[in-house]
Amino acid sequence: MRVEESVLPGVGRKFMVTVRSGDRLVIVIHHSGSRELHYYERGNMDEPTAVLDLTDEEARELGAILAGVLFTPEAVGDTQTKLAQDTIEWVRLGPGAPCVGRTVKELQEQGAHLLAVLREGQALIPNPPPELSLTVGDTLVLAGPRGAVERLRKQMIG
Amino acid sequence: MHESVTAFAIATLLLGLGAALVHRWHFPPLAAYLLVGLVLGRFLNTESLEPLPSLGLLLLMFSVGLEFGPDRLQQMSGRVMRAGGWDAVALPVGILVGFLAGLDWKGALLLGGVMYVSSSAVIVKLILDLRRAANPESEVVLGVLVFEDLLITILLILVHGGSGLSFAVVVGLLGLFWLLLRLGGHWLNRQLQLLSDELVLLLGAALVSATAVLFHAAGASEAVAAFICGVLAAGLGLRERLEHLFGSVRDLGVALFFLTVGATALTLLDSVSAGVVVVFLLALLIKLPLNFKGARVAGLSVRRSTFAAAYLVPRGEFNLILGAMAMQQGYPLVGQVAVLLVLISIPLGSLLMRFMPSWYNRSK
Numbered sequence: 001m002r003v004e005e006s007v008l009p010g011v012g013r014k015f016m017v018t019v020r021s022g023d024r025l026v027i028v029i030h031h032s033g034s035r036e037l038h039y040y041e042r043g044n045m046d047e048p049t050a051v052l053d054l055t056d057e058e059a060r061e062l063g064a065i066l067a068g069v070l071f072t073p074e075a076v077g078d079t080q081t082k083l084a085q086d087t088i089e090w091v092r093l094g095p096g097a098p099c100v101g102r103t104v105k106e107l108q109e110q111g112a113h114l115l116a117v118l119r120e121g122q123a124l125i126p127n128p129p130p131e132l133s134l135t136v137g138d139t140l141v142l143a144g145p146r147g148a149v150e151r152l153r154k155q156m157i158g
Numbered sequence: 159m160h161e162s163v164t165a166f167a168i169a170t171l172l173l174g175l176g177a178a179l180v181h182r183w184h185f186p187p188l189a190a191y192l193l194v195g196l197v198l199g200r201f202l203n204t205e206s207l208e209p210l211p212s213l214g215l216l217l218l219m220f221s222v223g224l225e226f227g228p229d230r231l232q233q234m235s236g237r238v239m240r241a242g243g244w245d246a247v248a249l250p251v252g253i254l255v256g257f258l259a260g261l262d263w264k265g266a267l268l269l270g271g272v273m274y275v276s277s278s279a280v281i282v283k284l285i286l287d288l289r290r291a292a293n294p295e296s297e298v299v300l301g302v303l304v305f306e307d308l309l310i311t312i313l314l315i316l317v318h319g320g321s322g323l324s325f326a327v328v329v330g331l332l333g334l335f336w337l338l339l340r341l342g343g344h345w346l347n348r349q350l351q352l353l354s355d356e357l358v359l360l361l362g363a364a365l366v367s368a369t370a371v372l373f374h375a376a377g378a379s380e381a382v383a384a385f386i387c388g389v390l391a392a393g394l395g396l397r398e399r400l401e402h403l404f405g406s407v408r409d410l411g412v413a414l415f416f417l418t419v420g421a422t423a424l425t426l427l428d429s430v431s432a433g434v435v436v437v438f439l440l441a442l443l444i445k446l447p448l449n450f451k452g453a454r455v456a457g458l459s460v461r462r463s464t465f466a467a468a469y470l471v472p473r474g475e476f477n478l479i480l481g482a483m484a485m486q487q488g489y490p491l492v493g494q495v496a497v498l499l500v501l502i503s504i505p506l507g508s509l510l511m512r513f514m515p516s517w518y519n520r521s522k
Contacts, residue, residue: 006233006235006297007230007233007234008291008296008297008300009225009226009230009278009282009300009301009303009304010225010226010278010282010285010300010303011282011285011286011291011296011300012291014291014292014297026292027292028291028292030286030291031398031401031402036289036291036292038292046459046461046462048292051289051292
């Protein structure tokens with residue numbers, strides 16, 4: 001996959017993603033937060049085959065789905081997605097995990113990020129706010145370099 | 159009640175109607191604002207709308223500075239720069255035309271600027287309204303505009319109205335801003351992050367208008383002052399925040415500004431000579447082959463290069479500033495060409511941008 005980024009003064013930023021099949025996705029992130037997605041089929045780079053407009057919120061939700069936050073395809077393995085040096089891990093908090101009852105703010109680990117919290121019976125909490133308090137049964141989605149994610153996981157479930 | 163409120167009500171109502179009408183055909187509203195101005199000019203004293211149109215121009219230049227400041231040059235790729243270079247050939251050509259038309263060097267420089275510069279504000283708005291941001295030609299066009307705005311700002315500082323002393327004041331002020339950014343930029347940035355939006359809005363407005371007053375007193379263009387303030391604010395890392403804060407105020411001011419441009423254009427164009435029309439046509443056409451060539455050099459296909467050349471047709475804020483300056487300094491030819499260019503090129507450019515793809519496909 002090849003990604004080219006460019007600045008569009010007055011408009012925002014443009015990302016041109018060319019995937020292995022040769023198809024291309026052009027993503028424009030506007031200053032207003034809205035996103036434009038243009039899909040170009042291989043061999044026809046002059047006219048997009050499809051165009052999609054997303055609000056900021058929709059784009060984030062779509063991003064979470066693409067990252068496998070809501071559902072991990074079996075082919076990728078059950079709890080880990082490998083992205084060269086980086087990793088995404090799903091951690092479920094059992095009873096007695098050290099971080100139960102603590103807030104997101106207190107979980108600090110250089111380089112590792114908490115992407116989302118899945119809580120049973122509730123909507124997904126993307127980009128959890130720092131004051132969110134963790135409870136038993138939460139599933140946390142962590143991302144970052146392997147070592148950092150591993151250390152953060154240790155902090156959480158001991 | 160102040161009489162300006164009545165004028166404001168009439169103006170905004172008609173602007174809104176005009177915008178709504180063209181919106182039905184997916185047509186950008188700027189041309190409609192000019193047209194409303196042309197019609198309304200006879201009945202409405204636009205003086206009574208002040209200071210909103212003047213502030214509109216200042217805020218417009220401020221946001222152009224925010225987005226199209228010289229710091230953007232570093233983010234541009236080499237191929238976009240080459241397109242900017244080809245586009246810049248229009249400047250010396252324009253100056254030459256000025257000399258041939260019998261102007262002195264100052265008038266010729268002003269005419270060169272008028273012929274050269276396209277409107278970043280209008281073109282960005284058109285690209286957004288017509289949803290062309292993802293197209294490859296848009297990137298090249300926007301890069302070319304960064305180039306133009308920088309060159310024209312330098313030209314405007316050089317061709318100012320005042321004496322040598324006032325020039326020194328302007329350059330001194332620029333140096334002071336630059337030093338402030340260099341030495342205290344980081345610290346200022348952190349302080350500004352702690353301030354509330356309202357405070358940033360007020361401080362930003364004060365900075366823009368105060369610098370404009372200073373520049374004006376020194377005999378320089380107040381619009382350049384606003385542009386430079388925008389560059390300064392972008393350097394302080396306030397780009398997104400200010401764009402967000404000033405956006406709607408600016409849009410209102412800009413609509414009224416274009417209305418007054420339309421309204422005052424009638425009297426200015428009462429005595430258009432054949433010479434003005436010739437220079438105007440030359441200005442409109444000269445950039446098309448240059449920009450086509452530039453876009454080709456930047457690696458776009460023939461089709462996309464044609465689009466890029468059409469995108470760069472609209473003239474706007476800088477032409478009006480150069481035109482007003484020329485009128486003030488006694489070059490009516492340059493002033494008339496500038497206003498005529500703005501009046502014709504914005505509707506023409508909007509039409510070209512809107513229908514070019516379907517025309518091009520049909521001719522194939």
